[in-house]
Amino acid sequence: MPIIAVAGRKGGIGKSTIAGNLAAELAELGWRVAALDADPQHSLTAWAMQGDGLLSRTVEKVKDGDPGALRAKVRLLDKTADLIVIDTPPGMPGTTFHAALLADLMLLPCGASPLDLFALKDSLALALRARAQRRSKKPRIRLVPSRVPANTNLGRGLSESLEKLGKKVLPPIGQRIAVAEAVATGLTLLEFAPHSPARAEFTELARAVDRLLRR
Numbered sequence: 001m002p003i004i005a006v007a008g009r010k011g012g013i014g015k016s017t018i019a020g021n022l023a024a025e026l027a028e029l030g031w032r033v034a035a036l037d038a039d040p041q042h043s044l045t046a047w048a049m050q051g052d053g054l055l056s057r058t059v060e061k062v063k064d065g066d067p068g069a070l071r072a073k074v075r076l077l078d079k080t081a082d083l084i085v086i087d088t089p090p091g092m093p094g095t096t097f098h099a100a101l102l103a104d105l106m107l108l109p110c111g112a113s114p115l116d117l118f119a120l121k122d123s124l125a126l127a128l129r130a131r132a133q134r135r136s137k138k139p140r141i142r143l144v145p146s147r148v149p150a151n152t153n154l155g156r157g158l159s160e161s162l163e164k165l166g167k168k169v170l171p172p173i174g175q176r177i178a179v180a181e182a183v184a185t186g187l188t189l190l191e192f193a194p195h196s197p198a199r200a201e202f203t204e205l206a207r208a209v210d211r212l213l214r215r
């Protein structure tokens, strides 16, 4: 069963937003998805509990982001899910490292600010340390341009700057009002605004992830 971890040291870069919407889009592509909220802030759970949509049936809390509890949840889900998305906390390298030890694919969202890029390098190093410990090419690592501002030089240059880090870059997610509005209703974009440009970006991202997982 493939496991995807969405991670990054920096707060507020869109990890939970990507984890929730990606879980929904991958479910739409036919996966039986479970989303594990391994962040003690439990933003993903709070989002899910705002409504009675797909996330309310998909998200499970991991107590305190505890690594043992995370492993136990993953084992339990083996019978009922065929894909797990783990949302990880900012600034808790212990929890994130354990997620990296479990994950087949690690998605590292990054915003357009130079400070975001700086934090991304730490997250990349953490993922590589997990690979070294596993003596494996897993987790595969992909960068995701996130909260990309429209019509700005910073936004336009983000994918290029990320490519220079030597890791593959997935389709970007723009900074868009609909993304935050969906959270307020407890829904993912595919439920809240299925024909919106914001939703289309998450569909593109999910298709790229789906291709990777099936390869």
Ligand SMILES: Nc1ncnc2c1ncn2[C@@H]1O[C@H](COP(=O)(O)OP(=O)(O)OP(=O)(O)O)[C@@H](O)[C@H]1O
Binding pocket: 010, 011, 012, 013, 014, 015, 016, 017, 018, 039, 041, 043, 088, 089, 090, 146, 147, 148, 173, 174, 175, 176, 177, 179, 180, 183
């Ligand atoms: N693409 C986007 N467009 C508009 N708003 C966004 C987008 N992505 C995230 N946001 C908003 O930015 C805030 C932070 O997003 P989110 O909670 O997904 O980040 P995070 O990396 O999970 O944060 P934390 O590190 O605190 O867990 C939220 O209010 C969210 O609604």
Ligand SMILES: [Mg+2]
Binding pocket: 015, 016, 017, 039, 043, 044, 087, 088, 089
């Ligand atoms: Mg979060």
